[in-house]
Amino acid sequence: xxxxxxxxxxxxxxxxxxxxxxxxxxxxxxxxxxxxxxxxxxxxxxxxxxxxxxxxxxxxxxxxxxxxxxxxxxxxxxxxxxxxxxxxxxxxxxxxxxxxxxxxxxxxxxxxxxxxxxxxxxxxxxxxxxxxxxxxxxxxxxxxxxxxxxxxxxxxxxxxxxxxxxxxxxxxxxxxxxxxxxxxxxxxxxxxxxxxxxxxxxxxxxxxxxxxxxxxxxxxxxxxxxxxxxxxxxxxxxxxxxxxxxxxxxxxxxxxxxxxxxxxxxxxxxxxxxxxxxxxxxxxxxxxxxxxxxxxxxxxxxxxxxxxxxxxxxxxxxxxxxxxxxxxxxxxxxxxxxxxxxxxxxxxxxxxxxxxxx
Numbered sequence: 001x002x003x004x005x006x007x008x009x010x011x012x013x014x015x016x017x018x019x020x021x022x023x024x025x026x027x028x029x030x031x032x033x034x035x036x037x038x039x040x041x042x043x044x045x046x047x048x049x050x051x052x053x054x055x056x057x058x059x060x061x062x063x064x065x066x067x068x069x070x071x072x073x074x075x076x077x078x079x080x081x082x083x084x085x086x087x088x089x090x091x092x093x094x095x096x097x098x099x100x101x102x103x104x105x106x107x108x109x110x111x112x113x114x115x116x117x118x119x120x121x122x123x124x125x126x127x128x129x130x131x132x133x134x135x136x137x138x139x140x141x142x143x144x145x146x147x148x149x150x151x152x153x154x155x156x157x158x159x160x161x162x163x164x165x166x167x168x169x170x171x172x173x174x175x176x177x178x179x180x181x182x183x184x185x186x187x188x189x190x191x192x193x194x195x196x197x198x199x200x201x202x203x204x205x206x207x208x209x210x211x212x213x214x215x216x217x218x219x220x221x222x223x224x225x226x227x228x229x230x231x232x233x234x235x236x237x238x239x240x241x242x243x244x245x246x247x248x249x250x251x252x253x254x255x256x257x258x259x260x261x262x263x264x265x266x267x268x269x270x271x272x273x274x275x276x277x278x279x280x281x282x283x284x285x286x287x288x289x290x291x292x293x294x295x296x297x298x299x300x301x302x303x304x305x306x307x308x309x310x311x312x313x314x315x316x317x318x319x320x321x322x323x324x325x326x327x328x329x330x331x332x333x334x335x336x337x338x339x340x341x342x343x344x345x346x347x348x349x350x351x352x353x354x355x356x357x358x
Contacts, residue, residue: 046113051105052137053200061106068102068137071202075100080197082190084157084183084209091149091194093201097142100201104138136199146194154185157211163218166227166246168356172234174243176223182214229348231270231317231355233335235263238327240317240335242345252345255325255336261286263333263357268310270353273346277307282314286332305339306346310355317355318342 045064047057054071056064076094083089112133161182169175189210197205218226224245232241235256242250257263279295279302295301305319317335319342320326326338337345 042114043110044113045106045109046133048132049109049112049135050133051109051135052100052202053134054202056106056109061110064106064109065102068105068202072100072102075201078201079204080194080207081205082153082194082207082209084153084211087156089149089153089156089209091145093141093198096145096149096198097140098198098201099140101138101140105135108135108138109133137201139199139201141198146191146198149194150185150187150191153190153209154187157183157185157209159183161214161216163216164220164223165218166223166230168232168358172232172237172239172241172358174230174232174241174246174248174356176220176246179216179219181216184212184214186210186212227354229350229353231349231353233263233355233357235265235329235358238329240337240345242348244348249348250345252337252341253326255320255328255330257331257333258329261332262329263331263335264311264313264315265357268315268355268357270308270310270349270351270355271312272307272309272316273349273351274307275346276305277301277303277318279303280314284332304342306342308346308349310335310357317345 043061045056045059045061049055049057051064051068052071054068056067059067075098076092078093078098080091080093080096081088082091112135159180159182162180164179165177166174167177190207193207193210197207224247227246228244230243230246232243233239233254233256234241238254238256240252240254241248242252276297278297279300281290281293281295284291297303302320303318304321307316307318309316315333315335317337319339320336321339322330322336323338325331325336330336
């Protein structure tokens with residue numbers, strides 16, 4: 001190799017060494033600058049960070065603390081309201097024993113801003129990057145107060161579904177009672193919603209109550225099939241109303257129990273049916289010497305033609321051979337009917353038919 005070639009190689013090597021050294025120095029300088037820049041921002045919260053629902057991005061820790069304290073204000077007066085339809089239930093932060101940890105929230109916000117390598121943080125700071133982190137407000141509160149609040153709401157809202165049914169109004173007529181949907185509060189979900197609200201105490205909260213509605217088993221449309229026959233006995237007006245599929249089919253004049261031996265009021269059912277029944281005389285003072293005897297069908301047997309028991313105490317519906325007593329309180333507790341009427345009613349009335357006496 002000639003001397004000129006060797007000289008050129010030495011010159012190239014020197015320039016390469018200088019270039020590598022310069023680049024290394026530049027990288028080190030950039031890294032040092034980036035590190036120093038990052039350290040100067042070690043308490044700066046990145047844009048996009050919230051703490052307890054309050055925007056603290058772009059603030060240093062002391063300023064973030066001031067903003068949070070201002071946002072919290074009189075935190076004990078903050079309300080959590082739970083709504084269900086027209087009802088509103090409230091729990092104040094004070095009642096919940098809430099104590100927010102502002103310093104803890106600031107530290108968490110700073111920590112959320114300091115993730116990753118310092119070079120990445122420097123580039124983010126120089127070019128307007130953001131973190132978009134939502135930091136919870138560390139709080140302490142009385143869990144028993146939350147449980148008590150949830151229980152209070154359950155007691156006010158929870159109700160079983162009500163099946164449609166029938167009732168008898170003041171005039172002795174059968175009326176429909178509509179069904180109603182039931183409601184059950186989802187206590188676990190409600191408790192979680194309340195606790196989440198307590199963790200963002202800077203604002204008041206309106207929470208819709210998580211409620212599962214329950215359907216009734218029997219609706220109005222099902223009642224007619226459920227009650228193919230129904231008897232209503234109107235004692236004051238001496239009437240018996242017979243319903244078929246909840247529609248009034250027949251009205252009969254009757255006699256009812258006399259004073260002191262009244263026909264028992266309330267809901268009964270036809271328990272037994274007999275044609276030309278014998279009379280099993282009850283052991284009652286009014287029975288006199290007949291008490292305990294069995295009177296066969298015929299003369300002396302007041303249970304004429306047909307018998308439909310409404311209870312197990314000897315009360316029932318039967319025909320009478322005293323038609324003049326119809327329209328009065330004349331019996332010993334039974335419901336008397338004219339013979340043609342009781343025969344007709346007997347043929348239409350199965351065992352199990354409800355019989356409501358008013």
